[in-house]
Amino acid sequence: MNHRPLLSGAVALAAGLALAGCSDSSSGDKAADKAADKPELKVAGAFMPEPAMDTMASGFFTVTNKGGDDKLTSVTSSIAQQITLHSTKNNAMKEQKSFDVPANGELDFARGGNHLMFEELKHKPKQGDKVAVTLHFEKSDPIEVEVPVKAATYNPKPGKHASH
Structure with a gap:
């Protein structure tokens, strides 16, 4: 049985999730920056x-x-x-x-x-x-x-x- 396509799919999925995580945290940082800019x-x-x-x-x-x-x-x-x-x-x-x-x-x-x-x-x-x-x-x-x-x-x- 050839596991190469399964492994490639798992790597692609992990990379996609990692990138999604990065973009979520950068938008989270923007939200944190915006909160810091908010007057109190x-x-x-x-x-x-x-x-x-x-x-x-x-x-x-x-x-x-x-x-x-x-x-x-x-x-x-x-x-x-x-x-x-x-x-x-x-x-x-x-x-x-x-x-x-x-x-x-x-x-x-x-x-x-x-x-x-x-x-x-x-x-x-x-x-x-x-x-x-x-x-x-x-x-x-x-x-x-x-x-x-x-x-x-x-x-x-x-x-x-x-x-x-």
């Missing part, structure tokens, strides 16, 4: 100083990212007609369309720097209130945050934000 966002230290004016307020927080890069594109809340993103450099405030959330980094909104401007407030929040805010990102799902209203003079030390 967390918001902490959110606060709104009690506003002095009836029409405007500011907001601050830190977004920590343990994944790939993302971008904060807008913020919404039922308390204001509009919420705009601002940076402050050299004592000049400038409206921004978006803010980068760097891969494995932070986006910090703090007094004297990046901040939110709540414009045309529907009612003036008081110290002790909580304001519901939704952060919208380019890649990640929106994040809802309860922003506590603090004393007008409240100013936490950098990097000491409490988690929410």
Whole structure:
């Protein structure tokens, strides 16, 4: 009996399975790479100083990212007609369309720097209130945050934000 065709078939089958295994693992690697590129966002230290004016307020927080890069594109809340993103450099405030959330980094909104401007407030929040805010990102799902209203003079030390 000639076993050569049977052996050839077994070798071809084993080679085919090995190649299929290789292509599966390479697509698995691509999926793993894609997962590593996915942002992992967390918001902490959110606060709104009690506003002095009836029409405007500011907001601050830190977004920590343990994944790939993302971008904060807008913020919404039922308390204001509009919420705009601002940076402050050299004592000049400038409206921004978006803010980068760097891969494995932070986006910090703090007094004297990046901040939110709540414009045309529907009612003036008081110290002790909580304001519901939704952060919208380019890649990640929106994040809802309860922003506590603090004393007008409240100013936490950098990097000491409490988690929410």
